[in-house]
Amino acid sequence: MTAIIALAVNGGAYAIEIIRGGVDSIHKGQVEAGLALGLHKAQVFRLIVLKPALRAIYPSLTSQFIMLTLTTSVCTSIAAYELTSVAQIIESDTFRSFEVYFTITLMYLVISWMMMGLFALISRHFFSYPVR
DSSP states (O other): OHHHHHHHHHHHHHHHHHHHHHHHTSOHHHHHHHHHTTOOHHHIIIIIIIHHHHHHHHHHHHHHHHHHHHGGGGGGGGTOOSHHHHHHHHHHHHOOHHHHHHHHHHHHHHHHHHHHHHHHHHHHHHSOSOOO
């Protein structure tokens, strides 16, 4: 439980900072133009600020989520059961370090590729409108 809380707080802090940077990257003139057109503040935020900000921060957020997945191996140091700790148990039973850690490396690689593919599909579906 401690590992989950620590990873969530750490990953959440980075994600919030990425989102803040994306929202701050939208010019004040665009917000003022939306308000001048008669849009409500919620509409301005959703349509004028959030949509372009999400498009700008999406690559950073996806890499942050992949990195968070890979940093779960740190949880081994506090005796939490996860992929690396199970590998250590198998390695101590069989004394086959290379085979065990090579397999674990391949598993992490496959997990990363699958997440990258999923995020690429999401990106193509939601952020594929043309840029001018």
